Amino acid sequence: MSxxxxxxxAAVVILFAILVFLxxxxxxxxxxxxxxxxxxxxxxxxxxxxxxxxxxxxxHVSLGSGSLIDPSCPSGLTGLAALDRIGQLTSTSDLPPMSxxxxxxxxxxxxxxxxxxxxxxxxxxxMDATLAQLAGVTSFSYAAGTIEAIRDSGTSANxxxxxxxxxxxxxxxxxERLNTYTLAGSxxxxxxxxxxxxxxDALIGEEVYALPAYLGxxxxxxxxLRVQDIFRLLIIxxxxxxAILKVMNII
Amino acid sequence: xxxxLAVIVAVASGLIVLAGYFFSTPALISTRTTMLDWAVTLAxxxxxxxxxxxxxxxHIRRLRESSSKRFFSLIxxxxxxxxxxxxxxxxxxxxxxxxxxxxxxxxxxxxxxxVLAVTMAYSSLRMLKRQRNWMGVVFFLxxxxxxxxxxxxxxxxxxxxxxxxxxxxxxxIPAAGTRGILLGIAxxxxxxxxxxLIGSDRPYSG
Numbered sequence: 310m311s312x313x314x315x316x317x318x319a320a321v322v323i324l325f326a327i328l329v330f331l332x333x334x335x336x337x338x339x340x341x342x343x344x345x346x347x348x349x350x351x352x353x354x355x356x357x358x359x360x361x362x363x364x365x366x367x368x369h370v371s372l373g374s375g376s377l378i379d380p381s382c383p384s385g386l387t388g389l390a391a392l393d394r395i396g397q398l399t400s401t402s403d404l405p406p407m408s409x410x411x412x413x414x415x416x417x418x419x420x421x422x423x424x425x426x427x428x429x430x431x432x433x434x435x436m437d438a439t440l441a442q443l444a445g446v447t448s449f450s451y452a453a454g455t456i457e458a459i460r461d462s463g464t465s466a467n468x469x470x471x472x473x474x475x476x477x478x479x480x481x482x483x484x485e486r487l488n489t490y491t492l493a494g495s496x497x498x499x500x501x502x503x504x505x506x507x508x509x510d511a512l513i514g515e516e517v518y519a520l521p522a523y524l525g526x527x528x529x530x531x532x533x534l535r536v537q538d539i540f541r542l543l544i545i546x547x548x549x550x551x552a553i554l555k556v557m558n559i560i
Numbered sequence: 561x562x563x564x565l566a567v568i569v570a571v572a573s574g575l576i577v578l579a580g581y582f583f584s585t586p587a588l589i590s591t592r593t594t595m596l597d598w599a600v601t602l603a604x605x606x607x608x609x610x611x612x613x614x615x616x617x618x619h620i621r622r623l624r625e626s627s628s629k630r631f632f633s634l635i636x637x638x639x640x641x642x643x644x645x646x647x648x649x650x651x652x653x654x655x656x657x658x659x660x661x662x663x664x665x666x667x668x669x670x671x672x673x674x675v676l677a678v679t680m681a682y683s684s685l686r687m688l689k690r691q692r693n694w695m696g697v698v699f700f701l702x703x704x705x706x707x708x709x710x711x712x713x714x715x716x717x718x719x720x721x722x723x724x725x726x727x728x729x730x731x732x733i734p735a736a737g738t739r740g741i742l743l744g745i746a747x748x749x750x751x752x753x754x755x756x757l758i759g760s761d762r763p764y765s766g
Binding site for chain 1 (some may be wrong): 568578579581582583586596599600602604606607608609610611613614617621629640665668669672673675676679680681683687690695699703705712715738740741742744747748749750751752753754755756757758760761763764766
């Protein structure tokens with residue numbers, strides 16, 4: 310690692326944070342209306358949320374078997390943001406959403422998120438300590454425990470959002486056998502390919518992190534999507550520029 | 561209502577750890593290391609709390625209900641208590657304790673891996689039924705093409721230079737695709753991290 314790399318990294322993070330902050334201000338949000346690319350999976354999920362409220366069935370958010378102190382934790386945190394929004398959207402449903410996780414940190418956070426939206430939507434009386442469960446501490450035990458949790462809870466739709474590996478295949482198959490709809494996304498390339506093959510709808514790459522913005526959580530989620538687009542464009546330009554310079558033997 | 565103190569502590573901790581990563585001054589590195597050690601300890605305690613919740617909050621409750629799964633919950637509780645007792649008596653690093661745990665856990669997880677292999681092969685065959693769109697078709701064809709290429713069925717290509725070049729080019733395609741996906745994941749992770757750092761996303765109360 311050269312001496313400049315950490316400085317470049319710090320500059321990127323600071324610039325990203327400033328742009329997210331600026332673009333999430335009310336004025337900026339009003340001036341630039343959000344235009345979302347259609348994600349069929351998210352569309353179906355929104356429909357599934359509506360159906361779950363009407364049917365009185367449950368939604369399940371699975372946060373994967375990753376730990377809060379792993380570099381893979383942002384996908385689980387995205388799952389938590391989705392859980393928060395789904396909890397708000399289903400506040401009139403008979404059965405509140407439940408979550409399963411594979412680490413203590415995520416289990417405690419999901420319990421906290423559930424109690425936060427219960428307080429915000431005045432639905433504390435429907436809350437239950439088993440709504441946020443630790444399904445298993447290894448990847449396979451997590452998959453097995455989660456299938457049991459889906460089976461026992463009257464779930465009609467699942468959002469699998471977090472750190473998943475090959476064990477996700479068991480989860481997808483289990484969810485399908487129970488006739489439940491599944492929208493899945495993972496930070497791992499292995500997890501994504503398994504979801505692509507086995508789940509009803511899969512989110513690929515950056516789409517995983519876009520789910521809260523699509524569910525309309527907060528202005529900062531939309532702002533961070535915009536900043537991601539700006540940075541992606543910059544990276545593409547840098548890559549093309551680098552390739553041209555390399556072909557010309559300049560670098 | 562979220563406590564401002566919790567937000568301040570969370571944001572400040574995040575910024576200190578991040579600064580310690582980017583700027584390698586001894587004071588920052590030492591603070592960062594100490595805070596990460598605390599985080600690891602806290603994660604361990606959180607794991608213990610969650611396992612206790614699983615046993616006493618979920619399985620003990622299930623024992624009280626007249627469900628057919630009471631028996632499995634009873635087994636879970638008994639095995640948990642036996643493992644906990646052995647761990648406390650022998651210590652987690654004791655070879656006998658390690659042997660007992662791995663002799664149970666490894667075969668079970670290996671069996672699940674075997675089930676997974678069969679499940680994935682069977683479900684992949686049904687993929688086109690589930691995903692009737694161009695993405696599904698492309699994915700399915702890619703799987704078939706790369707299975708054939710990597711199976712060694714085209715080993716004779718070593719004698720045909722043009723075919724060898726072509727296959728070598730084909731091998732680059734998954735790497736390019738993976739890089740594209742990883743780039744999206746990196747940007748998404750950065751966005752999530754930044755939202756937590758500026759206190760906009762708060763998956764915690766105070």
